[in-house]
Amino acid sequence: MYTFDQYLKLSREAKSLATRYGCACLKAHLGALSAYDMKKKLLTDAEKMKYGADWLNKSSRFYNKKEQGEPIVRRQVVEDIDRRVQPLFSLTSLLCHPLWQLIDNPTPTKQSITEALSNLPHSYVQMLFKEADAVGLVKRKKLSRQAIWKIHASADIHALACLIAFCLESPPTKNDRLDLAQLSAIQYLIKLSIISVFSTVAEDFYILLNQNFSATLVAKHDRLYSDVWPYRAPDDSHIMLPMRIINNYHVNIAGTINVYKKLYQKAIQRGFVNKADVNEQTFYNFICHTEIQQLSNILYQDGPIPDNFRDLKHLIFERTLLRK
Template identity: 85%
Template sequence: MYTFEQYLKLSREAKSLATRYGCACLKAHLGALSAYEMKKKLLTDTEKIKYGSDWLNKSSRFYNKKEQGEPIVRRHVVDDIDRRVKPPFSLMSLLCHPLWQLTDNPNPTQNSINEALMNLPHRYVQMLFKEDGDSGLVRRQKVSRQAIWKINASTDIHALTCLIAFCLELPSSKNNRLDLAQLSAIRYLIKLSIISVFSTVAEDFYILLNQNFSATLATKHDRVYSDVWPYRTPDDAQIMIPMRIINNCHVNIATTINVYKKLYQKAIQRGLVNKTNEDEQKFYNFICHTEIQHLTDILYQDAQIPDNFSDLKHLLFERTLNRK
């Protein structure tokens, strides 16, 4: 894991994102609705008796500031929070997560990318690396299909780190691999922005990512696929769906996030999925940006629609093939 000192050395923007996300995770873990509740839930029973509500109000301002992105500058404060919450939650690991180090380096090298990936949890390291003859780790030349599926099917910032790392690595000569990685990463970011507390920082994270990398990648790589995909909403508004997580168009992903949410609600209404966390994840994993217009047309049509993803995929393929 990266160190607290490395967290403190992050740029102001990256450090703010890390702090906001860490506090959002802490708030969700405690089941708190406010900074006041966060502070109260972290107190022991003895401390709750000792300190009055006025002290709690003043003390909770610390969490208000951290929720707004003010960095935590003293390590012992983080250690104390983690001691009170206890494992498996760790605010320290969230602040020092490889995601922030990876995305805060506008000039990444293969070594810096590998270092970030090696600091991920063990299950991810196993998928991406293998032991060499000197008991060290070297990147696997090819990540298995099963590993790629596991990464895309997950819902955490570890997987997001992997997908962004794939985008930052040098592409093959035809550049096909880069665009597939970019498309996977933007779809994953949108999914994570809807179903997790990453929603608290997603839009600003996307902006920072493009500020750091769009100019470099735009000059380094030819684009096989377009940066955006035209989409017409059911109310006949024209918007652009991002096809890459890093691009020159700087599309506001809030609009695309809203499209995903509305399509999921419509899928529930049409009986394709149930209102469960599992079905919601399956639906977002199913969405393909090149098919999203046909998916919308099918879900909003009056005629009967398929009641399973397999038949729906077949129908989408037919419409794409025939360009109806």
């Protein structure tokens, strides 16, 4: 994990994202509905007796400002919050997370990317690195299938940092091939934006990411292939789905998030999945932008549909081959 001083040295935009996300996580952890409620839940019983409602209302303005992205400049404030909610929560670890350092460096190097990844939680470091007696941690040249599956099946900013790092360090792809690292990263970002509090910063995060790195990507690719994927919705509206997390097209991801949500609701309506968090995440993991048109057509068709993901994938594959 990076230090609080390094959080303070982030750019204004990255620091704002980190602060907003940290406050959103704190709010969710406390089960608070507002900044006032957040402040109240952090007080001890003795403090609640000591301070009146007027003081509480005024002091909660601090959290209002932080939710809007105003940085926390005093380490003692963060330490006090962590002391009140530990060991189950750490605002420090969220503000100082490697993700913010990674996206705040418009000219990343192999060393800077490796440093960011080496500051991830221990379980991720074990997946990404191996121990070498002479030099310490050495990045693995190839990840195991199990490690790749774990990253994609998760729903946290640790995995998002990994996927973005893979994009930044990946070699140029041929013009006739999809960039699978980029596609995996954008699909993961969409999923995370729906099922977690990352939704509070997702769109601004995507904008900052492209502001910082799209120029680098252009330098790596002579001609970007398939920045977007056309999708025709059931109401005949046309939506362009992003195929890269970093691209030249700068698609508004709000439209794509809405497509995912509508497909999930339709899957519930058709009885394909039950309304449960685990089913929602599994469904979003299943979505692939190159197959999303056939998935939509099947869910909205009259008549029976498959009742499991394996058969649904097989039907999508058949229809893709037949261009039905």
